[in-house]
Amino acid sequence: MPTKAQDSMMIVSEPTRDELGARAGSHAGRVLREALRGGGTARVMLAAAPSQSATLAALAAEAGIDWARVELFHMDEYVGLAPDAPQGFATWLTTTFVGHLPGARLHRIDPAGDAEAEAARYGELLGREPFDLVLLGLGVNGHLAFNDPPADFADPCGVRVVALDATSRRQQVEEGHFATFDDVPATAVTVTIPRLLNAATVIASVPGRAKRTAVAQTLREPIGPMHPGTALRTHPNVTLYLDAEADPR
Numbered sequence: 001m002p003t004k005a006q007d008s009m010m011i012v013s014e015p016t017r018d019e020l021g022a023r024a025g026s027h028a029g030r031v032l033r034e035a036l037r038g039g040g041t042a043r044v045m046l047a048a049a050p051s052q053s054a055t056l057a058a059l060a061a062e063a064g065i066d067w068a069r070v071e072l073f074h075m076d077e078y079v080g081l082a083p084d085a086p087q088g089f090a091t092w093l094t095t096t097f098v099g100h101l102p103g104a105r106l107h108r109i110d111p112a113g114d115a116e117a118e119a120a121r122y123g124e125l126l127g128r129e130p131f132d133l134v135l136l137g138l139g140v141n142g143h144l145a146f147n148d149p150p151a152d153f154a155d156p157c158g159v160r161v162v163a164l165d166a167t168s169r170r171q172q173v174e175e176g177h178f179a180t181f182d183d184v185p186a187t188a189v190t191v192t193i194p195r196l197l198n199a200a201t202v203i204a205s206v207p208g209r210a211k212r213t214a215v216a217q218t219l220r221e222p223i224g225p226m227h228p229g230t231a232l233r234t235h236p237n238v239t240l241y242l243d244a245e246a247d248p249r
């Protein structure tokens with residue numbers, strides 16, 4: 001499919017979710033092989049969500065990546081879940097992705113315990129070095145990680161505790177992760193937008209009809225806090241992978 005620039009963002013539209021994943025995963029594989037060339041390490045920031053499944057599956061199948069030299073982080077976690085709860089984002093990532101990669105290390109955000117202290121700890125761990133690669137999705141409300149609108153594009157903090165808005169919590173019920181709205185934790189630890197976008201390469205995987213409005217807003221609305229996804233247009237190296245259902249054009 002043709003690609004097209006929107007502001008500085010490249011857009012790749014594929015017919016299906018699996019084709020989107022194959023294309024985004026192979027892009028991520030190229031970025032990682034390049035980052036690892038010369039024998040160093042690479043730092044990768046991950047979203048943990050169904051929209052990422054096809055991309056992560058394709059990336060896991062990529063050849064020539066020494067996962068023992070890749071440090072993996074995740075961008076958000078619910079507050080108050082048991083550390084092994086199936087809804088936990090670190091647990092989901094371990095089961096679907098990291099557990100299949102020999103030698104890969106995921107730095108987990110701990111959902112139990114003192115959330116403020118955990119946000120501070122994780123922020124320290126991330127430090128200020130840019131990520132080599134960020135793989136992210138877009139919420140139904142346009143969020144990046146758990147930065148719901150209005151999102152702070154200039155947050156001086158790297159990781160913080162946030163209240164989840166109703167759309168974000170409903171999305172989790174609609175996707176089948178929780179039985180009821182009240183079961184979805186009301187707060188989360190999230191990497192902030194400036195820290196998330198402090199990255200050499202950002203690959204956004206956004207499949208599905210439920211995301212079409214959020215994609216349209218991300219592409220067309222003025223850049224600003226009410227549409228967190230518009231922050232992607234401020235970054236020089238973002239590729240947005242869509243499937244036909246998500247593509248509003």
Ligand SMILES: O=C(O)[C@H](O)[C@@H](O)[C@H](O)[C@H](O)COP(=O)(O)O
Nearest residue numbers: 047048049050051137138139145
């Ligand atoms: O899961 C995460 O790590 C992030 O909180 C979130 O930003 C997510 O990537 C989008 O909400 C898309 O989520 P879905 O794939 O569930 O639609």
